[in-house]
Amino acid sequence: MKELKHLNKYFRKYKFKILLGIIITIVARLFSLAVPNYVNASIQVIESYLGESIELSQAKQTLFLYILIIVGTALLSALFTFLMRQTIINVSRYIEYDLKNEVFDHYQILNLNFYKKNRIGDLMNRISEDINQVRMYAGPVIMYGMNTITTFVCVISIMYIKAPTLATYTLVPLPILSVLIYQISKIIHQRSTKVQEFLSTLSTFTQESFSGVSVIKAYGIEPRANQELEALALEGKNTSMDLAKVNAWFFPLMILLIGISNIIVIYFGGKQYLNGEIASFGLIAEFILYVNMLTWPVAIVGWLTSIVQRAEASQKRINEFLKVEPAIKNEVATETPILGNIEFKNVTFTYEDTNITALKSVSFTINAGETIAFLGKTGSGKSTILDLVARLYNVSEGQVLIDGRPIQELNLNSLRQAVGAVPQDAFLFSDTIQNNIRFGNEKASFDEIVEVAKKAVVHENIEGFTKKYDTILGERGITLSGGQKQRVSIARALLKDPKIYLFDDCLSAVDTETEEEILNNLKKVSEEKTTLIVSHRVSSAKNADRIIILEDGEILQEGTHEQLNSIEGYYKELYLNQLSEKD
Ligand SMILES: Nc1ncnc2c1ncn2[C@@H]1O[C@H](COP(=O)(O)OP(=O)(O)OP(=O)(O)O)[C@@H](O)[C@H]1O
Numbered sequence: 392m393k394e395l396k397h398l399n400k401y402f403r404k405y406k407f408k409i410l411l412g413i414i415i416t417i418v419a420r421l422f423s424l425a426v427p428n429y430v431n432a433s434i435q436v437i438e439s440y441l442g443e444s445i446e447l448s449q450a451k452q453t454l455f456l457y458i459l460i461i462v463g464t465a466l467l468s469a470l471f472t473f474l475m476r477q478t479i480i481n482v483s484r485y486i487e488y489d490l491k492n493e494v495f496d497h498y499q500i501l502n503l504n505f506y507k508k509n510r511i512g513d514l515m516n517r518i519s520e521d522i523n524q525v526r527m528y529a530g531p532v533i534m535y536g537m538n539t540i541t542t543f544v545c546v547i548s549i550m551y552i553k554a555p556t557l558a559t560y561t562l563v564p565l566p567i568l569s570v571l572i573y574q575i576s577k578i579i580h581q582r583s584t585k586v587q588e589f590l591s592t593l594s595t596f597t598q599e600s601f602s603g604v605s606v607i608k609a610y611g612i613e614p615r616a617n618q619e620l621e622a623l624a625l626e627g628k629n630t631s632m633d634l635a636k637v638n639a640w641f642f643p644l645m646i647l648l649i650g651i652s653n654i655i656v657i658y659f660g661g662k663q664y665l666n667g668e669i670a671s672f673g674l675i676a677e678f679i680l681y682v683n684m685l686t687w688p689v690a691i692v693g694w695l696t697s698i699v700q701r702a703e704a705s706q707k708r709i710n711e712f713l714k715v716e717p718a719i720k721n722e723v724a725t726e727t728p729i730l731g732n733i734e735f736k737n738v739t740f741t742y743e744d745t746n747i748t749a750l751k752s753v754s755f756t757i758n759a760g761e762t763i764a765f766l767g768k769t770g771s772g773k774s775t776i777l778d779l780v781a782r783l784y785n786v787s788e789g790q791v792l793i794d795g796r797p798i799q800e801l802n803l804n805s806l807r808q809a810v811g812a813v814p815q816d817a818f819l820f821s822d823t824i825q826n827n828i829r830f831g832n833e834k835a836s837f838d839e840i841v842e843v844a845k846k847a848v849v850h851e852n853i854e855g856f857t858k859k860y861d862t863i864l865g866e867r868g869i870t871l872s873g874g875q876k877q878r879v880s881i882a883r884a885l886l887k888d889p890k891i892y893l894f895d896d897c898l899s900a901v902d903t904e905t906e907e908e909i910l911n912n913l914k915k916v917s918e919e920k921t922t923l924i925v926s927h928r929v930s931s932a933k934n935a936d937r938i939i940i941l942e943d944g945e946i947l948q949e950g951t952h953e954q955l956n957s958i959e960g961y962y963k964e965l966y967l968n969q970l971s972e973k974d
Pocket residue numbers: 507742743744745747748749767768769770771772773774775776815896
């Protein structure tokens with residue numbers, strides 16, 4: 392129960408609702424307790440009439456009254472049972488909502504390394520399936536737990552007050568039932584965990600097959616994919632059958648034990664009645680009803696125990712992530728305006744997960760308003776520089792300074808607001824094109840969106856779609872070409888109108904003519920902005936104020952196009968190569 396303590400703050404938050412729920416539960420049970428008593432009383436009325444101690448009309452009148460009481464209390468009990476669910480189950484839904492928000496908010500502040508270390512499926516599972524298990528603890532366990540305790544205390548007390556010997560005989564099978572159900576619940580739990588794990592494997596497999604369907608088809612490996620799925624499905628069938636077998640024992644066992652208890656009541660009750668130890672056989676009927684009232688709570692004890700165990704395991708998984716401290720924290724409460732001067736002072740950066748040192752003692756200065764291009768072979772550290780400017784990671788050694796201040800002394804929000812990043816793999820949401828661009832500035836008008844789309848040279852493409860800017864993208868809609876995606880992503884950054892632009896190889900899928908047009912537009916837009924362009928093409932870099940060539944995380948060359956072109960080296964070679972390719 393150590394892990395579940397995390398929920399105490401929520402229990403405190405909803406304490407009045409929970410208290411009300413508990414009171415309602417007790418009231419509901421008390422009303423239901425009236426039924427067996429009046430069934431007994433009704434039988435006694437019939438006994439009295441048969442014994443000729445009361446008249447028929449009097450018997451009818453009393454019976455009518457008792458039946459009204461039985462129906463009335465049953466209805467009231469049903470009403471309060473409904474209210475019980477409405478209060479306690481609602482509280483569990485509130486707690487589920489709060490916990491989901493807490494976990495999601497925490498996910499949001501964790502940095503990219505966390506997402507590298509953990510699989511998306513696992514993150515999704517913890518925020519959905521695990522929280523659902525925990526909800527079962529916060530709702531049904533409290534509700535059925537209270538119900539069980541109230542029923543137990545009241546029913547057993549009444550039974551002992553009315554007929555202690557018969558009560559003892561009647562209750563004997565119940566602990567056996569409880570232990571058996573607990574054992575079965577445990578096996579059910581183990582086997583359903585296996586089924587859950589299997590379902591997770593199956594959904595990962597199918598999701599990958601659907602996402603990679605074009606590769607599967609292109610390589611003609613459908614039969615292999617089918618075989619793999621068949622093997623998985625067979626395993627799934629076996630695990631599900633194992634679960635079904637043990638599930639099949641649950642209800643027959645309960646019915647058997649209820650039956651045994653009923654027989655005990657009838658046998659011993661009947662004997663006692665014949666011996667004159669109990670006054671009326673109405674009491675036997677009353678006890679049969681009590682036994683039936685007790686059976687479900689007894690059976691449920693095992694079920695509740697397994698829910699608590701499952702919730703504890705799930706909360707442990709949730710707590711593991713909640714305990715992860717964000718590596719990048721906002722340490723400055725007040726906003727810090729940003730002008731756009733950037734300085735790298737002997738920056739060394741090693742990726743934690745791969746231990747790759749992507750940058751080795753890199754130093755350069757970029758003045759606000761300058762455009763700098765970064766070129767170099769793949770893996771030379773270009774994208775890493777952009778990530779460090781946006782403080783997606785903290786540097787390992789050295790310092791990144793923005794406007795002369797260490798980057799960690801800036802308000803993180805102000806920094807991220809000041810940066811307009813266009814990543815290498817443009818990510819677009821399953822939404823309209825318009826909303827995808829508006830992501831850069833929620834308040835932008837439609838005209839402003841069109842204007843940036845024109846600058847990113849994607850307006851005409853968008854106009855070509857039937858629904859134009861309302862075209863839905865992604866899984867539910869059309870798939871844009873790589874170049875179109877990149878340009879929508881550029882439009883999004885332009886709409887943000889930031890102080891610093893970070894363009895990470897974002898024209899790689901665009902033909903050179905369009906590239907030129909976009910670069911000309913960008914030049915106008917980014918005149919007063921600090922612009923960092925990462926590219927593999929000289930055409931994207933040649934107009935920059937300065938070009939930095941990286942190799943293996945170190946600066947190899949630095950200068951203007953003319954300067955670098957006048958000396959032998961990587962840049963000139965690349966320029967000549969690309970020039971001849973163009974010709
Ligand atoms: N998120 C990451 N986790 C671990 N290692 C990384 C990560 N991103 C990059 N690396 C490694 O760091 C090195 C530099 O990568 P980076 O992406 O900065 O290079 P790049 O010059 O932008 O390459 P490209 O031109 O192919 O985009 C590479 O060796 C890469 O494998």
